[in-house]
Amino acid sequence: MSTYTVRFEDNNQEIIFAGVMRPRQTKELDDVRDVFESALTRVSGTLNFNFKRLLKANNVAFQEMVSLFNAVSKRRPELKVRVIVSSVVGWAARKFKIVGAISPNIQVEQYDQTFYPGQGVLENGSFISILRTQTKMTWRHERNILPRHGLAEGKEVADICCGIGDFALLLHKEFKPKRLVAVDHAKPSLQYARKVAEEFGIKEVEYIYGDASALLLESNQFDFVTCRHSLQVFNKPELILKELFRICKPGGRVYISNEKNSQCLGEPRAASIAWTYEEVARLWSHFEMDIELGPKSRRYLLDAGFDDIRMESIMVTNMDGDPKDFADVIQAWEDVYAGEMAVKRGDTPEFISRFRQGFQDHIAAALHPKGYAGWPIWIASGRKPL
Amino acid sequence: MNATPPSQTAPLIRVDLTAADFAANWQQCDRVANYLARTVSSDRPDTFLHANLLSTALNELFEIAFVQHRDGGKIICELLRSGPADRVQLTIPVEAAHRAYYRKQVDYIHSGDVSQLYATALLGEADPDTAIGLLELAADYGAVITLDESLDDSHLRLVVEMQLTANAA
Numbered sequence: 001m002s003t004y005t006v007r008f009e010d011n012n013q014e015i016i017f018a019g020v021m022r023p024r025q026t027k028e029l030d031d032v033r034d035v036f037e038s039a040l041t042r043v044s045g046t047l048n049f050n051f052k053r054l055l056k057a058n059n060v061a062f063q064e065m066v067s068l069f070n071a072v073s074k075r076r077p078e079l080k081v082r083v084i085v086s087s088v089v090g091w092a093a094r095k096f097k098i099v100g101a102i103s104p105n106i107q108v109e110q111y112d113q114t115f116y117p118g119q120g121v122l123e124n125g126s127f128i129s130i131l132r133t134q135t136k137m138t139w140r141h142e143r144n145i146l147p148r149h150g151l152a153e154g155k156e157v158a159d160i161c162c163g164i165g166d167f168a169l170l171l172h173k174e175f176k177p178k179r180l181v182a183v184d185h186a187k188p189s190l191q192y193a194r195k196v197a198e199e200f201g202i203k204e205v206e207y208i209y210g211d212a213s214a215l216l217l218e219s220n221q222f223d224f225v226t227c228r229h230s231l232q233v234f235n236k237p238e239l240i241l242k243e244l245f246r247i248c249k250p251g252g253r254v255y256i257s258n259e260k261n262s263q264c265l266g267e268p269r270a271a272s273i274a275w276t277y278e279e280v281a282r283l284w285s286h287f288e289m290d291i292e293l294g295p296k297s298r299r300y301l302l303d304a305g306f307d308d309i310r311m312e313s314i315m316v317t318n319m320d321g322d323p324k325d326f327a328d329v330i331q332a333w334e335d336v337y338a339g340e341m342a343v344k345r346g347d348t349p350e351f352i353s354r355f356r357q358g359f360q361d362h363i364a365a366a367l368h369p370k371g372y373a374g375w376p377i378w379i380a381s382g383r384k385p386l
Numbered sequence: 387m388n389a390t391p392p393s394q395t396a397p398l399i400r401v402d403l404t405a406a407d408f409a410a411n412w413q414q415c416d417r418v419a420n421y422l423a424r425t426v427s428s429d430r431p432d433t434f435l436h437a438n439l440l441s442t443a444l445n446e447l448f449e450i451a452f453v454q455h456r457d458g459g460k461i462i463c464e465l466l467r468s469g470p471a472d473r474v475q476l477t478i479p480v481e482a483a484h485r486a487y488y489r490k491q492v493d494y495i496h497s498g499d500v501s502q503l504y505a506t507a508l509l510g511e512a513d514p515d516t517a518i519g520l521l522e523l524a525a526d527y528g529a530v531i532t533l534d535e536s537l538d539d540s541h542l543r544l545v546v547e548m549q550l551t552a553n554a555a
Contacts, residue, residue, distance in 0.1 A: 022415070090438045102509060210434065
């Protein structure tokens with residue numbers, strides 16, 4: 001039985017490899033050559049070789065790849081070749097760096113960096129403090145909500161897009177999972193997560209560097225899979241959900257949380273606050289992220305194949321705990337959204353000034369002795385059918 | 387060439403493979419490499435990345451031993467650790483021709499700029515040898531590869547030391 005798959009997709013002009021490719025001789029790779037020959041007759045412009053799901057390959061396979069790249073250079077010199085690898089699959093990032101030497105038409109691209117357009121900002125280490133405060137505020141609600149979505153003690157749990165890992169630590173303390181794997185794509189966040197876990201003497205959480213849309217975790221492994229505030233950050237959330245579905249056991253549940261930022265509210269100064277958060281939604285959309293995804297969760301889960309959908313919304317407010325925490329989160333949003341993202345989009349100083357005012361009004365509402373400030377979040381979960 | 391003695395290197399795991407059984411099925415290279423890599427990577431900070439890289443390295447070594455060993459005896463693989471570095475010691479039963487082969491390959495790795503040697507072997511006109519795996523480990527993984535010939539006449543030990551991930555400790 002073959003341990004790998006290879007197929008050509010016309011719409012992306014892409015030869016896609018997956019699995020493990022460690023043959024003894026190159027003649028075992030006849031199917032690869034067949035797919036390649038067929039592709040070569042059908043493409044123009046650029047031919048993509050996608051290795052992001054090829055988990056392992058030996059040098060026999062690699063030499064065959066090199067011979068294919070050579071063949072393109074000789075037989076179709078006008079064709080550009082794009083080799084797509086993932087930084088998560090370690091061997092490929094190292095092995096393929098040499099193939100650029102074959103021809104200037106061959107370009108090696110690290111797929112993770114081009115797939116998430118808005119991630120540069122959000123994976124920046126400076127965002128860590130805001131994430132920590134956010135988790136503190138949402139945990140007050142979620143510790144009670146999680147059991148309603150099926151989480152109980154002793155389960156095998158994965159937290160995908162775990163960020164700085166604080167939610168995973170809280171899960172570990174509260175629900176004592178049998179196994180807890182936490183995956184994220186931001187190295188500064190993971191370093192922080194490991195450091196905190198070490199300081200707390202917690203060794204049971206496995207923090208793993210990984211790509212949520214191409215997880216290296218095996219299928220049907222986890223009773224409960226969480227993915228919080230993250231589908232809204234990706235421009236192809238359905239790809240992430242496909243992976244969450246895959247790693248979840250039949251009968252297990254996938255738990256997601258997302259926002260609809262335009263529904264953030266506050267009193268007094270409601271109009272200014274509402275205007276700014278409408279603009280936040282447009283700003284995220286510009287960077288191909290959907291901060292309005294929350295209420296769409298049911299549709300996304302059903303489309304991904306889940307059943308028994310459970311859904312509820314929470315309003316995190318300035319009356320949950322310390323209002324200063326709420327104010328700190330809003331200030332951090334202003335710093336990133338107005339201070340970095342709006343600038344990057346090329347907004348005028350006049351726009352940015354008005355944009356900032358709404359955040360300041362939200363902070364004022366949070367700290368006002370008679371004020372009210374809210375941040376709505378939608379929680380949803382679905383069961384993987386048996 | 388003799389290997390440098392391991393300094394403060396803690397043994398992690400050892401597998402003894404009957405050469406005849408091992409060499410009966412090419413898939414054994416993949417299976418044993420995966421098993422060992424997953425086992426010793428479990429306490430590394432990035433388990434999957436470390437296991438993926440270590441499996442790749444071990445598989446290349448097993449594939450060479452699969453082809454280059456004498457009948458009879460055992461192939462022994464030991465994994466040791468010294469801080470962030472992993473050390474693989476592969477003891478292989480050999481005849482004189484195999485010994486000459488390994489000497490030639492290891493000497494070649496040390497004969498010049500290893501990245502250039504690897505590029506020439508991979509992209510040149512000549513058919514690459516199985517031992518291109520050793521060159522790749524030296525070029526892509528910064529592996530220090532030596533041959534320990536202090537064993538008896540019918541065995542040698544291939545020693546490969548490398549740091550697979552930047553923050554592996």
